[in-house]
Amino acid sequence: MxxxxxxxxxxxxxxxxxxxxxxxxxxxxxxxxxxxxxxxFLFRTFLRPGTRLAKFGAKKGAWAVVTGASDGIGREFALQLAQAGFNVLLAARSTEKLDAVAQEIKDKANSAETKTFAIDFAYAGDAAYDALKSAITDLDIGVLVNNVGKSHEMPADLVDTPADELRDILAINVAATTRVTALVAPGMAARRRGLILTIGSFAGSAPAPMLATYSASKAYLRTFSLALAAELAPAGVTVEHANTYFVVSAMSKIRRASALVPAPAAYVRAVLRGLAPGAQTPYWSHALLDYVMNAAPARVVQAYTHGLHRDIRKRALRKKEREAKWQ
Ligand SMILES: NC(=O)c1ccc[n+]([C@@H]2O[C@H](COP(=O)([O-])OP(=O)(O)OC[C@H]3O[C@@H](n4cnc5c(N)ncnc54)[C@H](OP(=O)(O)O)[C@@H]3O)[C@@H](O)[C@H]2O)c1
Incomplete structure (x- = not known):
């Protein structure tokens, strides 16, 4: 001046x-x-003690149901919940992968019982959900981890996205999570105890161009969880939506952990340590990034995300071309 x-x-x-x-x-x-x-922010991220798993039936014979439990984040939830004292029902497509995780649970937490349930959530119809209902009817379910999810093979504008990819994302992220939750929630409400934990994504907190369908499906899960949290709180059921940035996994295609991208074990430890109702960002560096993104103008965040996705698409297409040459 x-x-x-x-x-x-x-x-x-x-x-x-x-x-x-x-x-x-x-x-x-x-x-x-x-x-x-x-x-x-500092209190929520670093100091607040989370709800203890005993509140949801750990070491009292209760079960945890984990969807997408054969790999990545879901596999780690299954292992850590078993080690914390839950029996675990594991759901995913591949029977062999499910059996391998069940065996790992027996080796690491031999007092835990396991059940496996093979289901393809992209194609599951009424018969498959009826079978799942029968499989869980007699179980005292203390925890449901809505972990299964599908993203786009690579960032793409909607007009360039294969129709089956759009269909599968909606069937898995939106329909399956809603239907599994609707099967499990009544039992929890009747027992007046339970945790429904849904794995969300930063793509659901802010619109993510070139991942429009995945982004909108994760926004659905956030809204669904927050509404459900209010409905089920009087019945003593905790509903949490875990806002998540990148984690090392097959889906993220990131192989090496870093400060901003934890391995599934570290990520799941943070989630289970900080359990709380409502929308949470459990991993410390994700929470820091979320804080900065919320402070920045939405248009700037969206432009940055769009640029990042254009870049990822270019690299993914180049990789595809290289692979095609070698075949
Ligand atoms: N990794 C990240 O950076 C990240 C970031 C934000 C949010 N998330 C969310 O975290 C969750 C887990 O992701 P992840 O990275 O751990 O994925 P992942 O490593 O690819 O594991 C996906 C799991 O889901 C199962 N699955 C996939 N499609 C299925 C289907 N149609 N029916 C039944 N099960 C199916 C897979 O087993 P089968 O192949 O045997 O079926 C596997 O157990 C997802 O909801 C994702 O959106 C991940």
């Missing part, structure tokens, strides 16, 4: 002391609000 402008402003404020006072008040208020938001 030029000196002459400053002089004019100073003169104006001296002539109107109430204006100076008002501006000081506004400044103090916005500073206090920024401090409050930062302190509450």
């Amino acid at each position: 030029a000196d002459s402008t400053l002089q004019v402003v100073n003169a104006h404020l001296s002539a109107h002391p109430w204006l100076a006072l008002g501006l000081q008040g506004l400044g103090a208020l916005s500073l206090a609000s920024a401090l409050l938001s930062w302190t509450s």
Whole structure:
């Protein structure tokens, strides 16, 4: 600001002391609000003790149902929940992969019982959901982890996305999660205990161009979870939506862990340590990124994401071309 402008402003404020006072008040208020938001972020992320798994029946014979339990994040939930004292029902497509995880659970947590349920959530119809209902009817389910999910093979505009990919994303992320939750929730409400944990994505918190269908499906899960959390709280059931950035896995195609991209074991440990109702961002560096993204203008975040996805698509197409040459 030029000196002459400053002089004019100073003169104006001296002539109107109430204006100076008002501006000081506004400044103090916005500073206090920024401090409050930062302190509450630090408390939520690093200090708040999460709900203990015993509340959901750990070591009391209760079961955890984990969808997409044969690999990645779901496999790690199955292992850690078994080690924490739950019996585990594992659901995914591949029977061999499910059996391998069940065996790993027996080796690492030999008091845990396991059941496996092979299901393809992309094609499951009423008969498959009836079979799942029969498989869980007699189980005291304390925890449901809605983990199964599908993303796009690579970022693409909707007009360039294969129709079956769109169909599968909606069937798995939206329909399957809703139907499995609807099968499990009544029992939890009747027992007045339970945790319904749904694995969300940053793509569901802010619109992600070139992953439009995945992004919208994850936004659905966030809204679904928050509405359900309010419905089921009076019945003593905790509903949490876990907002997640990248984690090392087959889906993310990231193989090496870093500060911002944890391995599934570290990610799941953080989720289980910080259980709380509502929308949470359980992993510390994801929470930090989420805080910064929420402070930035939405248009800037979206433009950044769009650029990132254009870049990922270019690299994925080049890789596909290279692979085609070698075949
Ligand atoms: N990894 C990340 O960076 C990241 C970031 C944000 C959110 N998430 C979310 O985290 C969740 C887990 O992702 P992930 O990275 O762990 O994935 P992943 O490693 O690819 O594992 C996916 C699991 O789901 C099962 N599955 C896939 N399609 C299925 C189908 N049609 N029916 C039944 N089961 C199916 C797979 O087993 P089968 O092949 O045997 O069926 C596997 O057990 C997803 O909801 C994802 O959106 C992941």
